[in-house]
Structure formats: C-alpha cells, structure tokens
Amino acid sequence: MSKNGQTQQFDKAAFQAAVEKHLTTTYAATVENATPRNWYMAMGKALAEISTGNLLATEQQLASEKARSVNYLSLEFLIGRLTGNNLISMGLYEDVAAAMEELGQNLTDLLEEERDPALGNGGLGRLAACFMDSLAAQEYPAVGYGLHYEYGLFRQSFVDGRQVEAPDAWRGIEGYPWEVVRPELTQHVSLYGHVEAYVDDAGNNCRRWVPGMTVEGIAWDLPIVGYGNNSVYPLRLWECRSSAPFNLSRFNDGDYVGAQYPALEAGNVTKVLYPNDNHDQGKALRLMQQYFHCACSVADILRRHLAAGNKIEDLAALETIQLNDTHPTIAIPELMRVLIDDFKMSWDQAWEICSHTFAYTNHTLLPEALETWSEALIQQMLPRHMEIIFEINHRFMLQVEKTWPGNNEVKRKLSIIQEGPQRMVRMANLCVVSTYAVNGVAALHSELVKRDLFPEFNELFPGRLTNVTNGVTPRRWIKYCNPGLSALISEKVGDDWPAHLEKIAGLEKFADDEAFQQRYMAVKKENKQRLADWINENMGIELDTNAIFDIQIKRLHEYKRQHLNLLHILSLYHRLLNDPTFDMHPRVFIFGAKAAPGYALAKDIIFAINKVAEKVNNDERLGGKLKVVFIPDYRVSLAEILFPAADVSEQISTAGKEASGTGNMKFAMNGALTIGTMDGANVEMREEVGDDNIFIFGLLVDEVQKLKNEGYDPYRYYHADSLLRAALELLNTDEFTPGHPGQLAAIRQNLLDGGDPYLVLADFADYVKTHEEIDAQYRDQKTWARKAILNTALMSKFSSDRSIRDYANNIWKLEPVKR
Ligand code: 475
Missing domain, CATH: 3.40.50.2000 (Glycogen Phosphorylase B;)
Structure with missing residues (x-):
C-alpha cells in the first residue's frame, strides 16, 4: 500500500479523460455546459471502471483458488x-480531488450530488x-x-x-x-x-x-x-x-x-x-x-x-x-x-x-x-x-x-x-x-x-x-464522516487505525492531557458548527454550538421511546417557566426518525415533537435555553453529519427490547456520552468504557419483567410524581397546538389508559435525574472532554471488523x- 492507502498507480490524465468521455458519451454533456450532477455521474462512472475491473479480477481469483x-x-x-467512501477505500480521495479541481470541479460539492x-x-x-x-x-x-x-x-x-x-x-x-x-x-x-x-x-x-x-x-x-x-x-x-x-x-x-x-x-x-x-x-x-x-x-x-x-x-x-x-x-x-x-x-x-x-x-x-x-x-x-x-x-x-x-x-x-x-x-x-x-x-x-x-x-x-x-465500520463512521477527529487520532496513534481499530486504545493516555482535550473539543465544536449550518440552511433554525447537542436518531418506535425523550423536554419546559430556582445549561434536542407509514402512534409522536419544537424554538421566555429540532428525511448521509456533532447520545429503549443498537456505537466512537438503559449493546459499551463514562438509568430486564408480572400501573407513577404529571398534562392542553387542544392527547392516552406497554412512566424519574447529572457534568468541560476522549479510545470492540x-x-x- 502506497501513500494514502492507495493500492495501485493513479493515472491522472487517463482518469480525467475517462471523466470527460463519460460526460459526453454517457451523459450527453459538454465540459462547458455540464451540470454538477453530470460531473458527479461522469466521475462516478470513471471510478466504477476501476472498481469493476477489480471486481472481475477478484471473482476470477476466488474461483480459481x-x-x-x-x-x-x-x-x-x-x-x-458510495462515492466518498469508495474513494477512501481505493486510497484515491486526494488524487481525485486534485484531478477534479483541475477540471474546475470541487469534489466535496460533487459528492453532495449523490442520492x-x-x-x-x-x-x-x-x-x-x-x-x-x-x-x-x-x-x-x-x-x-x-x-x-x-x-x-x-x-x-x-x-x-x-x-x-x-x-x-x-x-x-x-x-x-x-x-x-x-x-x-x-x-x-x-x-x-x-x-x-x-x-x-x-x-x-x-x-x-x-x-x-x-x-x-x-x-x-x-x-x-x-x-x-x-x-x-x-x-x-x-x-x-x-x-x-x-x-x-x-x-x-x-x-x-x-x-x-x-x-x-x-x-x-x-x-x-x-x-x-x-x-x-x-x-x-x-x-x-x-x-x-x-x-x-x-x-x-x-x-x-x-x-x-x-x-x-x-x-x-x-x-x-x-x-x-x-x-x-x-x-x-x-x-x-x-x-x-x-x-x-x-x-x-x-x-x-x-x-x-x-x-x-x-x-x-x-x-x-x-x-x-x-x-x-x-x-x-x-x-x-x-x-x-x-x-x-x-x-x-x-x-x-x-x-x-x-x-x-x-x-x-x-x-x-x-x-x-x-x-x-x-x-x-x-x-x-x-x-x-x-x-x-x-x-x-x-x-x-x-x-x-x-x-x-x-x-x-x-x-x-x-x-x-x-459492530460498525470505522471507515465510514469515523474516517469518512469525521475528518477532524481522524486527523487527530492519526497524529497520536498512527494512520492504520481504520483497518486496526485496536490502535485507538492508544488515545487513552491522552485523556488527561489538557492540550489534547482542547483540540479534541475544538473538533467537536467544528462538527457541531457543521451541523448547525446544515440546520440553519435547510430548516431556518439558529443554534448556539455552546449548547449541549443531545441527539436521538433511529427509527421511530414505541420501544425506542422517543416519547420518553419528549416527556423530559416537556418537563424542562415546565420547570423553566414555573420554577424560578431552576437552571440548566442550554440544550438542543435533535431528532431524526422515520415512522412506518401505517404506524399511527409513531406518527403522532413525530407530530408532537414537531409541535413542541415550533413553540419552544420561538418562546422568548425560555431565554434560548431549550431548542428542539426534528430533522426531516433522516438517512445515512445525514447520519454522517449528526454522529460527529453529538455531545449526548440517547439510547433509551425499554430494557430487553433493543437487540443491540448500532447508532449507540457510532456516537460513542465520535465522542458523545451515552445516556442509556441496560439494553442491547449498551451493556457491553459500559463494560468497555467503565461506569464513570456512560450514564446508565432505568429498570433492568428482570425488573421490567417483574413489574409486568406484578401488574404494572402507570397511574401509580402519575400520581406520585408532580413533574411527570405536569409534563403529561401539557399534552392535554393547546399549549403547542393553539386553538386545538387534545391534538397531542393520543400519546398521553397510550401512556395512562393504554397501559404504557414500554414502561415510559416507570423510567421517567430516573431518566430526568440522570439528565440533571449530565447537565452538571457538562459544565466541567475538562472532565467532559476526558470522558469523551475515553469513549473514542475504548470503542475498538465495536468495529464491525471484529464482528x-x-x-x-x-x-x-x-x-x-x-x-
Ligand atoms: C434491531 N428490521 C437493532 C439491528 O442487528 C439491531 C426489517 C424488516 C422487517 C422487520 N424488521 C426489520 C429489524 O428487525 C431491525 O432492524 N432490527 C435491528 O437490528 C442490527 O442493532 O437493535 O432492532
């Protein structure tokens, strides 16, 4: 392997000629009038010539052996x-960027053309x-x-x-x-x-x-x-x-x-x-x-x-x-x-x-x-x-x-x-x-x-x-999506970690190094800015990157409990408006999730979060402390800018329901701290990073089963916890749907009279308390940086290479x- 992981000689002139050939013969465009999409397509075709050749050669070798x-x-x-990722795997990213630059094209922009x-x-x-x-x-x-x-x-x-x-x-x-x-x-x-x-x-x-x-x-x-x-x-x-x-x-x-x-x-x-x-x-x-x-x-x-x-x-x-x-x-x-x-x-x-x-x-x-x-x-x-x-x-x-x-x-x-x-x-x-x-x-x-x-x-x-x-691939989920962090890692442990993730353990010894902490947090800040810019451009919402970026991205499902996250947001809203002694570090709650088209309650939860976001983001009384953003059309290419930008990763399924989770791993590798239940791979992540570097809350699998066997009564929690009650009651008003009270009531109804099948109310108090702990710890940036670095350093088990x-x-x- 030569420089940049490149495995074979790159012939720039031949590559540029192939791009121009595809521009004209495949896409009927000229160098003068080609659109960015034409250029992206032609570049992709020229690259695919290389990969198809290697595909056939690999096929032949494996058959003959x-x-x-x-x-x-x-x-x-x-x-x-595929384009950006394949360029990295082929070791051609810089060469192709330079070749395209000579043709008057910016590679980063062209990559955005890919659907x-x-x-x-x-x-x-x-x-x-x-x-x-x-x-x-x-x-x-x-x-x-x-x-x-x-x-x-x-x-x-x-x-x-x-x-x-x-x-x-x-x-x-x-x-x-x-x-x-x-x-x-x-x-x-x-x-x-x-x-x-x-x-x-x-x-x-x-x-x-x-x-x-x-x-x-x-x-x-x-x-x-x-x-x-x-x-x-x-x-x-x-x-x-x-x-x-x-x-x-x-x-x-x-x-x-x-x-x-x-x-x-x-x-x-x-x-x-x-x-x-x-x-x-x-x-x-x-x-x-x-x-x-x-x-x-x-x-x-x-x-x-x-x-x-x-x-x-x-x-x-x-x-x-x-x-x-x-x-x-x-x-x-x-x-x-x-x-x-x-x-x-x-x-x-x-x-x-x-x-x-x-x-x-x-x-x-x-x-x-x-x-x-x-x-x-x-x-x-x-x-x-x-x-x-x-x-x-x-x-x-x-x-x-x-x-x-x-x-x-x-x-x-x-x-x-x-x-x-x-x-x-x-x-x-x-x-x-x-x-x-x-x-x-x-x-x-x-x-x-x-x-x-x-x-x-x-x-x-x-x-x-x-x-x-x-596990997850460290090529896409660190190297490609987080270039700032990748450069920092390579500087400290050498540049072969994407193929040998065990090497990132070498970062552990820099966790207490203040200069390193500052550079690590500076990268996080840049990634938060990249996300904030995307949100501003695409949704018109302005965010302060000093706020805690708290992110839940995954399919919308009751067992994943986006509505628990929502109740927590409602509880903060309630406290900011009603409790003069309450203080919190500014926080941005970010969601991304698609609901199955036939899943009514999941769609109701999306609606509720969007309505709460509309109100909260424009409510001056909150002093900018609380923002809620639901990113539309969550997909892999958005995940690539979301994971690197997170401070807090939400992994809050009812214990026993999430088989593993893999987003949890991507967040932690990129230096977000997890708030999570003892479910799926969260359990093994805790073993790797240690109890001090992850925020665990909620009932355990056996406690969930015991509670259900005994006859779970959500009203018990409703009556015992005034903050929970306040959050739930907000769903019955027209606070977030002016003139239309009850538009959000289906969620409350499901949690109370519907029996709360995923024990949202049972875990609410511990969840709120754990978030208070996060708020306190985030204010100490050195300690936070140390924990974030340790999360990156101690995630090598979760490379899909190991799986x-x-x-x-x-x-x-x-x-x-x-x-
Ligand atoms: C688990 N999808 C995660 C992940 O192991 C786990 C697709 C079509 C029809 C029915 N179901 C599906 C799943 O069941 C699914 O995505 N399961 C997920 O597999 C990988 O990390 O916990 O929920």
Missing part, C-alpha cells in the same frame, strides 16, 4: 452513498452494509445478495408537523453510476402451479413442481471496495422482470395495455422496499419478494460453485449462507428442492448439505416482528416448498418425541407449523431446526434468545445458539484470501 466463501442473504442493504441508495429500513440493513465493508476490508471471500428495489425507503417531509411520504427513486433517470448489470447471470424463477408425482427412468418415485408462471431475475452488481487492498466483492441485487413481456396475440388483438400485464405484475415484485422496521406485515407480495430473492441467490451460488469446477456434494465445504433475520428463510426449502428435484439427491443427502450450509441471525425479540406465513399462502405460491417444510417438520417432530416422549405441549410450542384457525409457518423455528448456527446480536440479546425465545431448542441443539456482538472475525472464526470457519 476454490476459496470458501460466505453468502450474506439480506432483503436490505442500507449502504448509503443515498436507501435499500433498507434501519439497523438490520445498515448492519448488512457495515458487514460487507468489513468482509472486503479483511478479504474474507463474500458475496452480498439483495434486491434491486426500484424505490428505496420513502422520503419523508413534514407538512404542518406531520410525516408525509414520497417515493424514493434512488437511481434517478440516468441510473446509479456504481452499478453494473450482469445479463449473463440472469435467473428464471418459478411461482404458483402444482406438484406432480412421476417415476423417473431408474424407476424411482419422484415429485416435481409444475409452475404456473416464471419471472426473470436480472443481476445488478454494486462494488464493495476493500479498504487499502485490491479486493472488490459484489453486492448482487436482483431485479424482477417478466419472462414473457408481451402476450403477442393479445397485442395483435389490439389489447396493448393488457398485453403488458405479466410485465407489470412481475415488475411489481422488486418495485418497492417494505417500509417496516421491527414489524412483520405478512403481505403476499412480500413473500414473493422473499422467494424471488432466495431463488435467484441460491441458483447463483450453485452456478458459481459448479462453474469453479466443484462437485455439488462439496457445497457445504465451500459455501456458507448467512440469513440476515428470517426474511430469506425460504432459501432453505429452495436449496432442498433443487438438490432433491434437480440434482436427484436423497432427502438425507440433501439435508446433510443444507443443515451444514445455512446459519441464521436473529435481530429482534419483539413478537410482532417474528415472521409467520400462512400455510395456505405458501401452498398456493410455492406448493413444492410447502411439501418440503412439512417433511422437515415431520422429521423434527419425531426428534422432539424422542427427547420429550408424549409431551404434546412442547411439540405444539416447537413445531414449525403453528396450529390454529389459520395454520401458520413459523420462519424462526424453521431456521433454528435447519441451520448449524443461530446468533443474537449482543451478549444480553443472545442470552434472552436462549432463555426466553428458544429455551427448548437450546436444550435440543446444545451449542447451536450463540452470540456475535454487532466479522467472530463470524469467520466461530461460525463460518472462513479464511481471508489476499489479492
């Missing part, structure tokens, strides 16, 4: 903008993106398989404070410069129809699927560029098209629109990402997306395996398939089907391979997020798969009978088929039965998976249930292959 690979199957990859590919909802999809980055950075052979949605996660705006959704055409009209279509990889996917029995030439009784229709899967590759190495792995996204775009006789009969129906229907399959986070909606089109994704991906894995000259019997030795939650579970019966029906294997042979090929990650314990599909729906859309699922379950039930003879209750509980008026297939159970490893995403979460979700499975399959704590090494060593048994 017969390397074992992981296939990461996910319905979501929330990759964010985020938002092919995911939140944590699960963003984790998949960090994992691809870490696989490539460490050269663990990998392919990411996902869907090429025409529309990503909806774009959010606020109209009179309410969320309004608009479609996200992320590829624009010109297409996305980094993607390359691979027509030779096209797959054909069957749907519907029936199963028939037949006798083959050797006289065996066989079954085969006679499909009702087929569609085409078109492969689009996005390059995942390894940091400082020349490996480039594909993120392969499948687009669904009709196999029979025209019904010619109908076309000739004059039914032009009707003739295109199959095309329209198939086109729907990958039209749009389902916008639910931690929630299963159970729509037929979603099942079709899942199967389409799995059928294309499994077929492509087999194609690669066989094309490299390997035997089908050796599949499990050379390929492993990681299922990102249960969304791609149908890949299991699909592989069984292909091995039995097409490769003519026996059940036992096929099962031996499948059960050693798949592994499954669980990302949530929320009951409403655990996927089930109606047996009738699967039977209709995928009749052969339903047969195979029945057979898997039949054999599994025999095993359960052996362990717990005559115990029908345990059979009912573990069965893949859930009995009832409408029989349902439990996808998580299918996963646990059929995979060689099941992991949770943080230590606490994995314990709860074993203890509460799958205790009998844990007994039945000892060692199968395990933990891999999540991926854990998967590779403990689950996948995968070795790096260097280019």
Whole structure:
C-alpha cells in the first residue's frame, strides 16, 4: 500500500479523460455546459471502471483458488452513498480531488450530488452494509445478495408537523453510476402451479413442481471496495422482470395495455422496499419478494460453485449462507428442492448439505416482528416448498418425541407449523431446526434468545445458539464522516487505525492531557458548527454550538421511546417557566426518525415533537435555553453529519427490547456520552468504557419483567410524581397546538389508559435525574472532554471488523484470501 492507502498507480490524465468521455458519451454533456450532477455521474462512472475491473479480477481469483466463501442473504442493504467512501477505500480521495479541481470541479460539492441508495429500513440493513465493508476490508471471500428495489425507503417531509411520504427513486433517470448489470447471470424463477408425482427412468418415485408462471431475475452488481487492498466483492441485487413481456396475440388483438400485464405484475415484485422496521406485515407480495430473492441467490451460488469446477456434494465445504433475520428463510426449502428435484439427491443427502450450509441471525425479540406465513399462502405460491417444510417438520417432530416422549405441549410450542384457525409457518423455528448456527446480536440479546425465545431448542441443539456482538465500520463512521477527529487520532496513534481499530486504545493516555482535550473539543465544536449550518440552511433554525447537542436518531418506535425523550423536554419546559430556582445549561434536542407509514402512534409522536419544537424554538421566555429540532428525511448521509456533532447520545429503549443498537456505537466512537438503559449493546459499551463514562438509568430486564408480572400501573407513577404529571398534562392542553387542544392527547392516552406497554412512566424519574447529572457534568468541560476522549479510545470492540472475525472464526470457519 502506497501513500494514502492507495493500492495501485493513479493515472491522472487517463482518469480525467475517462471523466470527460463519460460526460459526453454517457451523459450527453459538454465540459462547458455540464451540470454538477453530470460531473458527479461522469466521475462516478470513471471510478466504477476501476472498481469493476477489480471486481472481475477478484471473482476470477476466488474461483480459481476454490476459496470458501460466505453468502450474506439480506432483503436490505442500507449502504448509503458510495462515492466518498469508495474513494477512501481505493486510497484515491486526494488524487481525485486534485484531478477534479483541475477540471474546475470541487469534489466535496460533487459528492453532495449523490442520492443515498436507501435499500433498507434501519439497523438490520445498515448492519448488512457495515458487514460487507468489513468482509472486503479483511478479504474474507463474500458475496452480498439483495434486491434491486426500484424505490428505496420513502422520503419523508413534514407538512404542518406531520410525516408525509414520497417515493424514493434512488437511481434517478440516468441510473446509479456504481452499478453494473450482469445479463449473463440472469435467473428464471418459478411461482404458483402444482406438484406432480412421476417415476423417473431408474424407476424411482419422484415429485416435481409444475409452475404456473416464471419471472426473470436480472443481476445488478454494486462494488464493495476493500479498504487499502485490491479486493472488490459484489453486492448482487436482483431485479424482477417478466419472462414473457408481451402476450403477442393479445397485442395483435389490439389489447396493448393488457398485453403488458405479466410485465407489470412481475415488475411489481422488486418495485418497492417494505417500509417496516421491527414489524412483520405478512403481505403476499412480500413473500414473493422473499422467494424471488432466495431463488435467484441460491441458483447463483450453485452456478458459481459448479462453474469453479466443484462437485455439488462439496457445497457445504465451500459455501456458507448467512440469513440476515428470517426474511430469506425460504432459501432453505429452495436449496432442498433443487438438490432433491434437480440434482436427484436423497432427502438425507440433501439435508446433510443444507443443515451444514445455512446459519441464521436473529435481530429482534419483539413478537410482532417474528415472521409467520400462512400455510395456505405458501401452498398456493410455492406448493413444492410447502411439501418440503412439512417433511422437515415431520422429521423434527419425531426428534422432539424422542427427547420429550408424549409431551404434546412442547411439540405444539416447537413445531414449525403453528396450529390454529389459520395454520401458520413459523420462519424462526424453521431456521433454528435447519441451520448449524443461530446468533443474537449482543451478549444480553443472545442470552434472552436462549432463555426466553428458544429455551427448548437450546436444550435440543446444545451449542447451536450463540452470540456475535454487532459492530460498525470505522471507515465510514469515523474516517469518512469525521475528518477532524481522524486527523487527530492519526497524529497520536498512527494512520492504520481504520483497518486496526485496536490502535485507538492508544488515545487513552491522552485523556488527561489538557492540550489534547482542547483540540479534541475544538473538533467537536467544528462538527457541531457543521451541523448547525446544515440546520440553519435547510430548516431556518439558529443554534448556539455552546449548547449541549443531545441527539436521538433511529427509527421511530414505541420501544425506542422517543416519547420518553419528549416527556423530559416537556418537563424542562415546565420547570423553566414555573420554577424560578431552576437552571440548566442550554440544550438542543435533535431528532431524526422515520415512522412506518401505517404506524399511527409513531406518527403522532413525530407530530408532537414537531409541535413542541415550533413553540419552544420561538418562546422568548425560555431565554434560548431549550431548542428542539426534528430533522426531516433522516438517512445515512445525514447520519454522517449528526454522529460527529453529538455531545449526548440517547439510547433509551425499554430494557430487553433493543437487540443491540448500532447508532449507540457510532456516537460513542465520535465522542458523545451515552445516556442509556441496560439494553442491547449498551451493556457491553459500559463494560468497555467503565461506569464513570456512560450514564446508565432505568429498570433492568428482570425488573421490567417483574413489574409486568406484578401488574404494572402507570397511574401509580402519575400520581406520585408532580413533574411527570405536569409534563403529561401539557399534552392535554393547546399549549403547542393553539386553538386545538387534545391534538397531542393520543400519546398521553397510550401512556395512562393504554397501559404504557414500554414502561415510559416507570423510567421517567430516573431518566430526568440522570439528565440533571449530565447537565452538571457538562459544565466541567475538562472532565467532559476526558470522558469523551475515553469513549473514542475504548470503542475498538465495536468495529464491525471484529464482528466479522467472530463470524469467520466461530461460525463460518472462513479464511481471508489476499489479492
Ligand atoms: C434491531 N428490521 C437493532 C439491528 O442487528 C439491531 C426489517 C424488516 C422487517 C422487520 N424488521 C426489520 C429489524 O428487525 C431491525 O432492524 N432490527 C435491528 O437490528 C442490527 O442493532 O437493535 O432492532
């Protein structure tokens, strides 16, 4: 690796020529009249030439070396903008900036032209993106398989404070410069129809699927560029098209629109990402997306395996398939089907391979997020798969009978088929039965998976249930998004920390160094100013960077408790106006969150925060001490300026509900102090930074369960705590919705008469008290700086490079292959 981590010679003149060539031949613009968007697109295309070359070369090398690979199957990859990040990974950032400058273009401005590919909802999809980055950075052979949605996660705006959704055409009209279509990889996917029995030439009784229709899967590759190495792995996204775009006789009969129906229907399959986070909606089109994704991906894995000259019997030795939650579970019966029906294997042979090929990650314990599909729906859309699922379950039930003879209750509980008026297939159970490893995403979460979700499975399959704590990529989430801090870190510990995050521990010894503290806080101030400028330009709200920037950015969900944060804000408002002895350091509360379009209470919470913000930000009586900002259309590219600008990170889910969290890690790396519950990865972050450098509050998992078992009564807290009462009562007035009292009452109603399912009121008092502690400590800037530095220094465990090494060593048994 030469200067700047660059791995190969950069030919400036050739690069500039490529940019100009794309400007004219691909985008029909001239150097004189090109728009910034033309320039960005042409630059992206010129860069993609380099990465595509490396992608093909990596592909070839891995095939010829017969390397074992992981296939990461996910319905979501929330990759964010690629250009800036890929420039860093290619080691070309400065060179390309200089080359573009000579062409009269400013790189930073051009990077702003890129629209985020938002092919995911939140944590699960963003984790998949960090994992691809870490696989490539460490050269663990990998392919990411996902869907090429025409529309990503909806774009959010606020109209009179309410969320309004608009479609996200992320590829624009010109297409996305980094993607390359691979027509030779096209797959054909069957749907519907029936199963028939037949006798083959050797006289065996066989079954085969006679499909009702087929569609085409078109492969689009996005390059995942390894940091400082020349490996480039594909993120392969499948687009669904009709196999029979025209019904010619109908076309000739004059039914032009009707003739295109199959095309329209198939086109729907990958039209749009389902916008639910931690929630299963159970729509037929979603099942079709899942199967389409799995059928294309499994077929492509087999194609690669066989094309490299390997035997089908050796599949499990050379390929492993990681299922990102249960969304791609149908890949299991699909592989069984292909091995039995097409490769003519026996059940036992096929099962031996499948059960050693798949592994499954669980990302949530929320009951409403655990996927089930109606047996009738699967039977209709995928009749052969339903047969195979029945057979898997039949054999599994025999095993359960052996362990717990005559115990029908345990059979009912573990069965893949859930009995009832409408029989349902439990996808998580299918996963646990059929995979060689099941992991949770943080230590606490994995314990709860074993203890509460799958205790009998844990007994039945000892060692199968395990933990891999999540992580985030330090390339995007420190180096790229926080250049000021990155320079400071490199100065102290050398510049190879982005690939070896253990090195940042070297900062620990500067935590008490006053000169360093001042420089560290100066960087924080600059980052706060960058955010304040964005907010001023885009929202017209002026902020003082001396205030505490207190940020909660994540999907809007009751369990994440943005409404607890809101109640705290209301309590401060109340005290500032009613308690002359009350003083506080100026604070800015910043939110970013999308609500699922069908989630009414989540939308009410957004509305309430926006209404409170409107009032508070213009209320002179508050003396500028309190500001509230709800940033619209929260997305990866905004996260990149929000994380570095935070003083306080809000990680306040009800204990036991947030599987891990990953935003919590990004904040801490960038020097924000966490206020958090003992939930998800917060627990392990506390272990790393020490109790003095994190603000923990609230009930523990077992206390939550105990309180619920005893019969939780939110009114007890309401009556006992006058500050809580004052905050809640504000929601019943027209204080924030002049002339419209009661517009915010649904939240109060949910917390009091709705039973407060996430124990907001139970944790309120401790939350307020802990925020008072934060207020006091922030006033001592030296101590605060010390704690912030220690947060950066002690976060190396939460690099996704470590997560991926854990998967590779403990689950996948995968070795790096260097280019
Ligand atoms: C957890 N998404 C976080 C993160 O492990 C955790 C998407 C589609 C349908 C249903 N659900 C989803 C999730 O369940 C999800 O994003 N889960 C999150 O996974 C990565 O850090 O705690 O909530």
